[in-house]
Amino acid sequence: MVREWDPRNASSVEIASLLDTLNAVLAADLPQDPPWRESSMREYLAEVMPGERRISWVAQDGPAADGTPGPILGHVHVLLLGGIGVLEVLVHPSVRRTGLGRDLVKLAARRVWDEGFQSIGVEVVGDTPAVAFYESLGFAREYVETRSVLDLGAVDWPALTEMATGVSAGYHLEFCPGGPPDDLIEAYARTKAEVRDLDDGELRPSSYDPQRLRDSLDTLHRRGMKPYIVLALHEQTGEVAGLTEVVVPAQHPTRADQYDTIVVQDHRGYGIDRAIKARMLLELRSAEPELAEVQTWNAQANEAMLKVNAELGYRPDRDWCEYGVDVGELVHRLDAHR
Numbered sequence: 001m002v003r004e005w006d007p008r009n010a011s012s013v014e015i016a017s018l019l020d021t022l023n024a025v026l027a028a029d030l031p032q033d034p035p036w037r038e039s040s041m042r043e044y045l046a047e048v049m050p051g052e053r054r055i056s057w058v059a060q061d062g063p064a065a066d067g068t069p070g071p072i073l074g075h076v077h078v079l080l081l082g083g084i085g086v087l088e089v090l091v092h093p094s095v096r097r098t099g100l101g102r103d104l105v106k107l108a109a110r111r112v113w114d115e116g117f118q119s120i121g122v123e124v125v126g127d128t129p130a131v132a133f134y135e136s137l138g139f140a141r142e143y144v145e146t147r148s149v150l151d152l153g154a155v156d157w158p159a160l161t162e163m164a165t166g167v168s169a170g171y172h173l174e175f176c177p178g179g180p181p182d183d184l185i186e187a188y189a190r191t192k193a194e195v196r197d198l199d200d201g202e203l204r205p206s207s208y209d210p211q212r213l214r215d216s217l218d219t220l221h222r223r224g225m226k227p228y229i230v231l232a233l234h235e236q237t238g239e240v241a242g243l244t245e246v247v248v249p250a251q252h253p254t255r256a257d258q259y260d261t262i263v264v265q266d267h268r269g270y271g272i273d274r275a276i277k278a279r280m281l282l283e284l285r286s287a288e289p290e291l292a293e294v295q296t297w298n299a300q301a302n303e304a305m306l307k308v309n310a311e312l313g314y315r316p317d318r319d320w321c322e323y324g325v326d327v328g329e330l331v332h333r334l335d336a337h338r
Contacts, residue, residue, distance in 0.1 A: 002074075002107065005058040007045035015042050017072040018058065021092045028093040029128040032149075032317075034293075039250040040224025045077075047222040050215050052081040057107055059091075059100055076104035078112055078120070085112035085327070087122040101133060106334040113327045120327055126319030138333055139323035145297040146306070148314035149255075152292055155281065155313050163278035163312070167232060168270035171241060175283045176229040179217040184231065184240060186210045191240040194264055224250035228284065230276045234267065241267035244276045248288050256284065258296035261305060274308050281312070 007015065016038060023035045048054050056077035061070030073095050079086040087108055091101045112120055122139065124130045167173065180188045193208035220227050225247045232242035245259035263272045284291055297320050298305050 001062065002057055002059045002103065005056045005075075007042050007056065010042070013069070014058070014072060015045075018045075018075055018090075021072055021075065021090055024092050024094075025090055029130070030125065034252050034254045036251045037253070039253075041251055044223045044225075044249070044251055047219055048079065049081070049212075049219050052079060054079045055108070055111055057104065059104065074100050074104055076108050078108045080112070080115060080117065083118060084324075085115070085117045085120045087120050089122075096129070102137070102334065102337070105137060106331075109327060109330045109334060113331050118327055119324055120330060121322055121324045124321045124323050126321060131321075134323050137325070138330060139325045141321050142324045143322040144300060145320045146300055147295055147297050147317045147320045148306075148309050149317045150281075150294045150296075150309075150312065150314045152281070152285070152294070157282075157285075160278045160281055160312070163274050164282055165275070166271045166278075167275040170235050171232050171267075171270065171272065172235060173276060173279050174231045174233060175279065176231060177226075177283075177287060178221075179227050180229050180231065180240075180243075185213060187238070187240045188231070188243060189213050191243055191262055191264055192260065194262075220247060226250070228280065228287065230280045230283070232263070232267070232272045232276050240264075241270075242272040242276055244273075244280050246280055246284065246294065248284075248291065253288070253290050255293040255295055256288070256291055258294055261296075273305065274311065277308060277312055 005014075019036060019038055019041055026033050026035060045056070046054075054077050056075065058072045059074030060072050063069055071092075073092040075090045077088055079088075085108070087105070089101055089104050089108075091104070109120060120139075121142075122134060124134055124139075124141075164173070189208055189210045192213075217227060226249075228246045228248070230244050231240055233239070234241040242261075242263040244261040246256050247259060248256045258277075261273060261277060281294070284294070294314075295317070296309060296314060298309065300306075
C-alpha cells in the first residue's frame with residue numbers, strides 16, 4: 001500500500017518503522033556510516049525553509065492478522081525549491097528489485113510535473129545500487145563531489161593545536177556555537193556570496209542573503225541539527241575574512257557534517273583555511289564529547305581544500321553525485337514502462 005504521508009502527524013510507530021528502513025539501507029549500502037537515531041527524526045523529516053515544500057509518500061506492508069499496520073518498506077519525498085524538485089527514495093533491501101523504487105519515483109515525478117516544475121535532481125552515492133537505478137530511469141550525472149571522513153580518534157591533537165594558531169597577524173578566530181552573532185550576519189552573508197560558485201551543488205544551495213541565512217539557521221535548529229561556526233575576522237576592517245561551518249545532527253550525533261569552508265579572495269594565503277578548520281575540531285572535541293567522526297564534501301577541482309583536509313587527517317571515502325532529469329521526459333518514460 002502506497003499513500004501520501006505527513007511526518008508531522010504520523011504515529012511514533014511509523015516514524016520508528018521508517019527509521020528501521022533507513023538504517024537497513026545504510027547497513028546494506030554504506031556499512032561504515034553510523035546508524036541514525038530517533039532523536040528529532042520527525043522534525044528532521046517535517047521542517048523546511050520558508051518558501052519550500054516537502055511532499056512525502058510511504059509504501060507500507062499489509063496489516064498483520066491482528067490488524068496492526070505493517071512496517072514501512074519504502075519512502076519517497078520530494079523537496080520543491082527554486083525551480084527544481086529534489087528527490088529522495090528509500091527502499092528496504094528486502095524488497096529491492098520488485099519495482100517498488102520505480103513506482104515511488106513515478107509517483108513523485110508525476111506530482112512534480114503537476115506542480116509545474118521542469119526538472120528533478122537527486123543525490124546519488126557512488127558505488128551503491130542507486131547509481132544504476134537512476135541511470136536506468138534516464139537521470140544524468142551533473143556534478144560530482146568527493147566525501148572525506150575524519151576519524152577523531154586518529155587525530156594528532158598537538159599538531160592540530162599548532163595548526164589552529166597558524167593564522168597570520170592581523171586576524172583573530174572566533175568560535176560561535178549555534179551560529180554567527182547577529183551583528184555579524186550581514187558580513188557573514190557577504191563572505192558566502194563572494195565565493196558562491198565554490199563547492200555548491202544545485203541540490204544543497206548555500207544561503208547568501210542575510211535573512212535567508214537567519215532562516216537557514218532557524219531551520220537547522222528546528223530539525224535538531226546544531227550548527228557550529230568558526231570565523232576569521234580581519235582586525236583592521238572587522239570583516240569576515242573566512243568561515244567554516246559544522247553541523248551536529250541529533251539523528252547521528254557521532255558523525256558531524258562539515259558544511260561550507262570559505263576564505264575571501266583578498267585574504268587567501270594567510271593560513272586561514274587550515275587554522276579555522278583546526279580550531280573547529282578543537283572546539284568540537286569539548287563541545288560534543290560523543291562525536292567520533294566528521295564528514296565533508298568537496299568538488300574534485302578544489303585542490304586547495306582537499307590538500308587542507310588531507311593535512312587535518314580527512315580520508316577520501318566516496319563520490320557523491322548529483323543527477324538530474326527533465327520531468328516531462330521522466331514521466332513519459334515511466335508511463336511507457338508498465
